[in-house]
Amino acid sequence: MKIILSFLFCCYVTAAMAQPGRGSITDQELKDLVGNWGGTMVFTADSSQITSTIELQVVAMKDSLVFYYHFTQQDGKQFRDTSSLRIYDNGNRLSFDHAQFDIVDTRRRGVRVTLIAEREGAENFRSADFQETIIMGPGIFNYTKGIRYMDMSEAYAIKKRVTLTKK
Numbered sequence: 414m415k416i417i418l419s420f421l422f423c424c425y426v427t428a429a430m431a432q433p434g435r436g437s438i439t440d441q442e443l444k445d446l447v448g449n450w451g452g453t454m455v456f457t458a459d460s461s462q463i464t465s466t467i468e469l470q471v472v473a474m475k476d477s478l479v480f481y482y483h484f485t486q487q488d489g490k491q492f493r494d495t496s497s498l499r500i501y502d503n504g505n506r507l508s509f510d511h512a513q514f515d516i517v518d519t520r521r522r523g524v525r526v527t528l529i530a531e532r533e534g535a536e537n538f539r540s541a542d543f544q545e546t547i548i549m550g551p552g553i554f555n556y557t558k559g560i561r562y563m564d565m566s567e568a569y570a571i572k573k574r575v576t577l578t579k580k
Contacts (some may be wrong), residue, residue: 437504439517442526446471446478450554452577454484463487469478469554471578477508507545510558514545525550527541536560544569552579 433570450469463486470481477499484492500516501507507514507530514530521527528547535541540563548555554577559569 436524437516438528438549440502443478443498443500444473446549446554447473447550449579449580452575453578454573456558456573456574457571465492467575467577509545509547512543514543523550525553536562539564542569553577554579 443522444509448471450471452467452469454465454467456465465484465486467485468483472479472481474497477497480496480498482492482496484494486492496510497535498507500506501508504515504519507516507519507528509530512532513533515532517529518529519526520529526549528545528549530545530547532543533540534543542561542563544559545562546555546557546559547554554575556573556575558573559572559573561567561569
């Protein structure tokens with residue numbers, strides 16, 4: 414009997430360790446984003462690639478973070494935008510970049526945290542899956558926005574990539 418129980422316990426521990434890391438992001442990890450950031454943003458628009466320098470100010474609110482963006486494109490045009498980030502539903506949902514996502518994975522590698530969130534939607538009258546990948550760590554904040562059209566590919570095409578370092 415002891416052998417059977419020991420075997421079942423070992424199987425349970427192995428199965429539990431093999432599950433993907435959906436542990437939620439801590440409040441402190443989110444608060445580490447507060448401050449001023451600078452870097453570059455590359456995105457596609459109308460089949461062309463546009464590179465901008467970006468300055469980001471992250472401000473903590475009661476239950477979310479607010480992002481104040483200031484973009485400067487290569488031709489000197491300047492744009493401002495505001496967005497917010499909020500994690501809710503016990504760490505299973507994310508509100509970011511004006512959309513709601515399901516958090517599908519949270520990975521930790523040393524002091525870095527990678528958050529992967531997805532949602533279904535449409536673009537140009539075609540069904541698509543959207544994926545947001547956020548990498549946070551001391552002094553780094555990277556964000557990648559991908560899209561996968563349901564009638565075309567299994568891989569995500571990158572629509573936007575933002576690479577920031579803390580000032």
